[in-house]
Amino acid sequence: MKVRSINIGSIIVLTPVISVIGLSPLVKEHAAQAGAAQTAPAAVSTHIAASAPATDSGGLTIPDTSLAINSTQPLSQRVVHYEIDAKYDAAKHTVDANEVLTYHNLTGQALDHFPFHLYQNAFQPNSTWVREAKVSGTRDVGYENWESKLYGSEEIKSLEVVGQGDLTSQLQYIQPDDGNRDDKTVVDLRLSKPIAPGAYVQFKIAFHDQMPETQARSGWKRDFMLGGQWFPKVGVWWHGAWNCHQYHATTEFFADFGVYDVKLTVPQNEVVGASGVKVAEVENSDKTKTLTYHGDDIHDFAWTASPRFKVKEDGVYQGQMGPVQMRILMQPAHWSQVDRHEKILKGSLEQFESRYGPYPYKTITLVDPEPDSAAGGMEYPTFITGDTNWFMPEGLYLPELVVEHEFGHQYWYGMVATNEFEDAWMDEGINSYTEVKVLDAILGKKTSILNMAGATAGEREVQRMSYVGVASLDAIAQKAYEYYSFNSYAGVTYGKTASVLLTLEGIVGEDTMDKAMHAYFMKYRFTHPTKEDFLKTIEDVAGRDLHWYFNQAIYGTQILDYKVTKIETFPVNWYEEKKGRSHKDDKNTVYRSYVWVQRKEDFVMPVDVEIKFDNGEKVREHWDGASHWTKFVYEKKAKAESAEIDPDHTIQIDRNNFDNSYTTEAHTKPVWKLGNYFVFASQWLGQALAWWGV
């Protein structure tokens, strides 16, 4: 993004341009509601001028449409325009399509080659994706055995560059990440003539997809289809080079913003949902129908089709920039949960708009995918998949969790389009953090996942637990495909990031953190920010240097584990105690109490410690944590009864919460309670065995 801005021709306006890309219409129309009026008109005009086509465009341009957004002007710096005419064969699970891609060279330099993602080629036994998934695990398919239905492919039948002729023969598979010659998820096209800075180039691609049974939230299951990552997609020129990674088991996507015009021809009985807005639907004579979708300021396009979807589309959310139609496609057996889905979708829209900024699109499509498919819980621009089951008790909020999370990606990925290959934590992790905040607000801090039959579970603790198990393996700031294992990737990228940012709230204050997140979104929406952009935004808003924290929490693998080691209390004049005389009931006895606190691991962080005395008095101490341990000593007419580190419970990255406190008296009630369950289970098991066995 920075490099592309240089191409605009004015380094001076770089920062304001980035900060207001696409913001001008929002500001003009909705500043009052959004509270986002921090743009400079001059910068806006610079941006619009920079987006104008170069003189050698040959008549090519990127449309400045606004059909799919609640804005009269483009919101992003549009680099690509995809026009795809695709035909879906539901029986064969294939897609045949013609794609016209218009690319605007805003890189500031001539481009003589273009890499394209061919994601569907990941689903082949020797691909990097499957190799990694087999050895390190993935969240859906185990690959114990290879089955033909798992096979997917994306084949470019022909590729023509307008003005340069058919260059199909120039295509060459490349493996920039691991050199796996069998991996065909990236293909590079070398042009016969470079594309000048500021110029446009148009590719005409005919391609054929064989979609696999659902893997990585793409493919078919029974008569359901999720068309995700299904078309050749050009890489991103970023930091002075093409950024076009192979498809890895733990990576997702990275692409430029632009305009999508997609025609989908499907059997007439199919119910279809897709990114963007539907602009036309025509029934064909061959029992097919063609649906046309248009998307503005998005960087991907996904669709789904099933003959059995039940649709609710009368829900409209009145957003800060205009109405948002909520289109919900449910499985018939889940129809009773449609209101739950709509409620959490609307609640998420409200929360995100009030916390981070406006949702500018006219639609949001929520798809309840086929049961037992690997299609649940996925985000695409203006299009998300949920995940539920026909039996879903009211107090179990898993559908809410998934819907909220995937909707959150409309912000952290959809609009703030970070590099998911290299900085997965910036979409998944930041999104997990905001997920905790939003679900806390909607469903309660301790009950945002489970609130049933007396049992509770809150999302923030679940995020912490997912991190604790893999605490020492990987840092947050590393490429998504370089994690120790899938579990480590998941625990660190999602859980650790969320926990680290929640802990940061305790350091800078919750209000400050909220402001920082709002500022980050407003500044970097419709751009490709880096981790430094994010961390610096927090420092700027907080007005303090937080490197000490980021170096350990984001860039390092340090572990935080504090412990109250022990408490010792005895009378100051203990030596005067005589047989038969006790200090127990003597209110004038002065006690000396010692409280030892230890930093067990290498993460150094200042902490508060609260010591409670048996007369009800509480004392708060602050310890910088620099040494490995410290000791607090008191002389009072009361005994120290307990000590607790982080009494406000703001630290979410402590590996062991149990030893953060210590009481001098043992409290056995919890064990009695849990022991009762164990005794019950043991007795019940014995009786069940005896019932059937003898």
Next chain:
Amino acid sequence: MVEQQGLLGSGWSRVARNKRYIVWFYILNLALAWFGAGAFNTQAHSILDHSLQSKSLVHGFDVPVLIEMFSRPEFGPTGASHGPVLHFALLFFVLTVLFLPGVLQGYASTYRLPREDFFRACGRNLWRFVRLLFVAGIVMGVVAGVLFAIEGFLVKKAGESTNELLSFEVGVVCLVVIFLKMTTLRIWFDLAQADVVLSDRKAVRKSIGIGFRHMWRSLGRLLGSYVITTMVAAVILVLGIWIWMKLIPAASVGGAIFIAQLILLLLLIPRFWQRGIAVSYYLEHMVEPIAIQPFVPGPVVAPVESAPAPVSTPVIPGTPPDTQGE
């Protein structure tokens, strides 16, 4: 239906007359379970007793806190705490095998079975029960294996349907069939057990055959009775857990222990009721008639008036017969 009510009533009266067996089995199970939970309690005490974090387990049930406790290295491997639960449950099963003959003997008695008779029945039938258990294990294992394999296949096939509920519905139907089939087998071996104990039959093979014939002959009555008693157990369990969840405050550990133990005590009753039914059925239909020699009166001979029979000289042991005077 009348006969079935009679069977249920008769079986129940035997249970009611011998409530002490249920109480003893309950105490035995509780004692074993207490030992089984000992390892868990020890491990949990070391983590929870002095931590304020454990409060969230008292005033509610914070699942992540529980998960964190299990994941702590100092808690030790979960197998170390969970294993004894299984082991002591198995021990209860073994002791049930040991003491069941005495229970059956007691149910068949019209009087309170003395302790020595109870244990005599246990000892006398132990080896027979082990053999019965072995055969029952093979039969029930094979049948259950086949049925569950069929169920798995059908559910998998149903899962290919676009009707999401179909696999669940097929699964439920299959489980009902499996339950009925396994209950039938349970009836068979319950009758065989009753026959072994009450007929004092050494040939277990023969009891199994007799049990099978009677099970088949009176399947409707017996199965109906067993299903009804099983439904009673299901109601006890569901109602008990509902009360536990809804009426017992989260912080009331004593209340939780009370309701849990009440559920378990009541859950023992239906199974003992089934055994009472088996004994009643045995006594009504399976007792083999005792072969008694019919009394055949001899010919009546009229008394003959004659000289009185000579009185023999008594023989005094140690005294030689007196023959010299004749």
